[in-house]
Amino acid sequence: xxxxxxxxxxxxxxxxxxxxEGYLCILPWLAGFVALTLGPMVFSFLISLTKWDMxxxxxxxxxxxxxTIFTDDFRFRQSLKxxxxxxxxxxxxGMAGSLGVAMLLNLNLRGMRIFRxxxxxxxxxxxxxxxxxxxxxxxxxxxxxxxxxxxxxxxPKPWLSDPNWALPAFVVMSLWGxxxxxxxxxxxxxxxxxQLYEAAExxxxxxxxxxxxxTLPMISPTIFFNLVMGVIGSFQVFTASFIMAPxxxxxxxxxxxxxxxxxxxxxxxxMGYASALAWILFVIILTLTLIIFKTSKWVYYxxxxxxxx
Amino acid sequence: xxxxxxxxxxxxxxxxxxxxxxxxSSNSQALTPDLSLIAHRSSHAARRSMLAYAxxxxxxxxxxxxxxxxxxxxxxxxxxxxxxxxxxxxxxxRPENYVKALxxxxxxxxxxxxxxxxxxxxxxxxxxSSIVAFGFARMRFPGRNALFIVLLSTxxxxxxVTMIPVFKIWAGLGLYDTFVPLILPAAFGSAFFIFLLRxxxxxxxxxxxxxxxxDGASTLQIWWRVLMPQAMxxxxxxxxxxxxxxxxDFLGPLIYLSDPDKRTLALALWAFQGQYVTDWHLLxxxxxxxxxxxxxxxxxxxxxxxQGVVISGVxx
Numbered sequence: 001x002x003x004x005x006x007x008x009x010x011x012x013x014x015x016x017x018x019x020x021e022g023y024l025c026i027l028p029w030l031a032g033f034v035a036l037t038l039g040p041m042v043f044s045f046l047i048s049l050t051k052w053d054m055x056x057x058x059x060x061x062x063x064x065x066x067x068t069i070f071t072d073d074f075r076f077r078q079s080l081k082x083x084x085x086x087x088x089x090x091x092x093x094g095m096a097g098s099l100g101v102a103m104l105l106n107l108n109l110r111g112m113r114i115f116r117x118x119x120x121x122x123x124x125x126x127x128x129x130x131x132x133x134x135x136x137x138x139x140x141x142x143x144x145x146x147x148x149x150x151x152x153x154x155x156p157k158p159w160l161s162d163p164n165w166a167l168p169a170f171v172v173m174s175l176w177g178x179x180x181x182x183x184x185x186x187x188x189x190x191x192x193x194x195q196l197y198e199a200a201e202x203x204x205x206x207x208x209x210x211x212x213x214x215t216l217p218m219i220s221p222t223i224f225f226n227l228v229m230g231v232i233g234s235f236q237v238f239t240a241s242f243i244m245a246p247x248x249x250x251x252x253x254x255x256x257x258x259x260x261x262x263x264x265x266x267x268x269x270x271m272g273y274a275s276a277l278a279w280i281l282f283v284i285i286l287t288l289t290l291i292i293f294k295t296s297k298w299v300y301y302x303x304x305x306x307x308x309x
Numbered sequence: 310x311x312x313x314x315x316x317x318x319x320x321x322x323x324x325x326x327x328x329x330x331x332x333x334s335s336n337s338q339a340l341t342p343d344l345s346l347i348a349h350r351s352s353h354a355a356r357r358s359m360l361a362y363a364x365x366x367x368x369x370x371x372x373x374x375x376x377x378x379x380x381x382x383x384x385x386x387x388x389x390x391x392x393x394x395x396x397x398x399x400x401x402x403r404p405e406n407y408v409k410a411l412x413x414x415x416x417x418x419x420x421x422x423x424x425x426x427x428x429x430x431x432x433x434x435x436x437x438s439s440i441v442a443f444g445f446a447r448m449r450f451p452g453r454n455a456l457f458i459v460l461l462s463t464x465x466x467x468x469x470v471t472m473i474p475v476f477k478i479w480a481g482l483g484l485y486d487t488f489v490p491l492i493l494p495a496a497f498g499s500a501f502f503i504f505l506l507r508x509x510x511x512x513x514x515x516x517x518x519x520x521x522x523x524d525g526a527s528t529l530q531i532w533w534r535v536l537m538p539q540a541m542x543x544x545x546x547x548x549x550x551x552x553x554x555x556x557x558d559f560l561g562p563l564i565y566l567s568d569p570d571k572r573t574l575a576l577a578l579w580a581f582q583g584q585y586v587t588d589w590h591l592l593x594x595x596x597x598x599x600x601x602x603x604x605x606x607x608x609x610x611x612x613x614x615x616q617g618v619v620i621s622g623v624x625x
Contacts, residue, residue, distance in 0.1 A: 018449055021528045025444025028437040029460065032497020037463055040474035047473065054477065101368060104361045117611065118369045124603055124614065126557040128575040129596040132582060133379050136589050142391040144378050176375065187618045236467055239559045243579060261469055266564065271473050278470045285467060 048275035058272065065276035076277070078252045079260040086167055086256070087234040090174045095226055098178040102185035103215070116186070123180035127239040134173045135160075135244055145172075160244055163253035170240060170254060181226050188222030189215070217300040224292070224299045231288050235281065238262065257281060383407070383593035390589050403590070410594040414581055415570070423573040426488055427555040430495035434551045435544060438498040442506035443532045447518060457507075464500045468560075476564060490565045491558070495551075502547045509543035509620050510536055546617040549610055553603060574599045 023030070048065055052058035069076050105116050122130065137145050138159040146156040159169040196214050205213070216223075241248075241256040248255030248263075261281065265274035377397070382390065383406055384399040410416075444450075445457050479490040513536060521535050537544065562576040572580065578599055585591050607614060 015449070018528075019451060022444050022448030022450035022453065025448055025528075025532075026441045026456065028496060029441040029498045029500075029503060030456070032494065033459070033463065035478075036475055036494060036497065037466065037471055040471035040478070041466075043474035043477075044470055054480075101365075104365050104368075107358060107361050109358050109361060113611075115365045115369055117607070118372055120614070121604070121607060122372065122375075124553055124607055125600050126559075126575055126578075126603065128557075128559050128578050129599045132578060132592055132596045133375055135582075136382065136593065137375055137378060142393075142395070142589070144374070144395055147393070147395055148374070176372065183615060184618050187615075232465060232467075236469070242559075242563075243582070258469055265473055271477075275473055278467070278472070281467055282470045285465070289465060 044275045045279060047272050048279050050272040052271040053269040054271050055269075061272070065273050066280075069273070069276055069280065075248075075252060075255060075260055079248075079255045079257045082167060082253065082255050083235055083237070083257040086170060086237065087231065089168070090171045091227075091230045091234055093171065094175060094178050094181060095223070095230060097175060098181035098226070099185050099223075101178065102182045102189055105182070105186055106189040116183075120179035120183050123177045123183075128243065130177070131173075131240045131243040134169075134176070134240075138169050138173075138244075160254070161250060163249070163251040166245060166249040166254040170237070170244070173240065174234075181230070184226055185219065185222055188219040192218040220299045221301060224296055228289055228292055231292065232285055235285055235288075379593050379597060382589055383410075383597050385590050387588070387590055406590045406594045407598070410581075410591040411598065413585075413591070414577055414595075416577075416598075418570060419572050419574050419577040422488075422571060423556065423575075426491050426573060427552055429488075429492045430555040431548055431551045433492070434495040434499055434502060435548050437496050438502035438547060439506055439537065439540075439544065440532060441498045442503045442510055443536055445503065446507045446510035447515070447531075447536070448528070460500050460503060464504070472564070479565065485565060486567050486571065487565075488571070491555075491561050495555075499551070502551065505547060505617065505620055506540065506543055509540050513539045542613070542616060543620055545610070546613045546620065549606065549613050550617055552606065556603065 047058060049062055050058035050060050051065075101119055105112050105119075137143050140146060140156060140158050140161065143159075145159070150156070157165045157168075159165045192215065196218070197210055200210050200214055236258050237256045238258045241254055241259040242262065245254040246259075248259060257277075258281070261274050261277045264270045264277060381397055381399055384402050384404060385396065385406070386399070386401055386403050389396050389399065445453065445460075475490075479485060484490055517535050517539070518531050521531050526534065557575060558573070559575045559579070562573045563579075566572060566576060569580070578595055581595055582592055
């Protein structure tokens, strides 16, 4: 009896010790989370209710910043439009392109490692250097893109200097970096058991049927992941826009949301206004992510299926 | 709607059962192969792989053209830059462009700044992410799962929401225009790396910890002597990703650094473009040099780049 009680207290003492050690282990992250994420989030929301230039004391204005943004800010609406347009173009094209390349690479032919490297490399290079390169490629005078398009009988485009072509230029550049998504798809494709394909082939299923009934469902978690990351990423384009069109491009045709936010904060020093913009961005991204999660019935989780059985 | 989906799912499972059935029967068939069928299939496969090669070659050429253009421009004489049609093979070849691009700005200084920031971030971030991941993977404490979910959800938070207050904090501490705001946050770990390492730690048998504990090892020793060596592949992956993130970082240096002598390479390249707007040969030479370390890293440690994707378990 006494011994049992003793071992019990020893065990609880051990558990408490482990709990303390556990908290100590995660302390670096926890401290950073409180100091650099949670605290600043609260702070940022409070700032968004003020007018503040970072030099003088902030002046409380309630929801005025939000009201101005929604009712009387052409550039806000424009930046939202630009960003949504960019996402709507680059996301489907990028996702289809990277899946297509990944499927080719998944055929396990000779020399695949070389092809894989070629497609993947643009995705790991510094954004600034890549943007410099594209700035040069896209130049209407001397740039090589228009010259090459000439071979396909496509007339030269003014790209970044024209309101209609500035955004497509960003999309073209983004497609060069599909390697990041591709490598994730490739990992997904390689985890699909080959027996499934072999069996389907014996059943006489054509390649389209196999793609639709085996590949798509089996890699749907990967597609889901790439979709979520893609939405989050395309709403946060900054480096490329800051370098290629620092003022937002002709007629604000390339005024990306985060570029506008940056201008408000660090060019015009309207910290309250910029914070309100940041919170609106956060809510937009959160809403879109939640919508994707809510409509993710098409995602097939193998482990879940096994449990249901 | 929902019941329909369920039906579809059930059908999915049915199919898979049938499929495995057939796999089994096909295996038994394989003992007596139908030669004509194999011949037919192999000619079909050959045609398919030819098509795949053709597509991959065309795609690769499209991807490679910008690189060719980059190198070509970087070696050109200024008078040959705007030729129409463009000159692909520079004539004359001017490697001096590189010398000029690297001497018109204090390149060694910028390289040193970048290396300093990148490597300090790397070491801090790998160590802190590793111990935090260890805590989440191996220690039991109240609220562990809830905190892990919080950690995961921070990955979705745009940095721009916290950017202004964080800037104010560093500025308030008198650390504007120093490397501290770029380096110190790395000591708090990165949510993505913590997630990645935790996933990897859970694949290491817990018996190893227990054996070490019986031998009298402390928690810190178990982390350092048992898990760290076992998790080397994952740690190298994280180190590489960390290197890449900080080497490529632009927004951080842009916001926090103002002294030209403190610039990192990414920031210097941007400033360089502002000064030498039409000197594309110099700009391309400088861009090539900034890309080079990552290219070298990629070709020496390719497998670790790709491993990151696999460990994070996004494959489902």
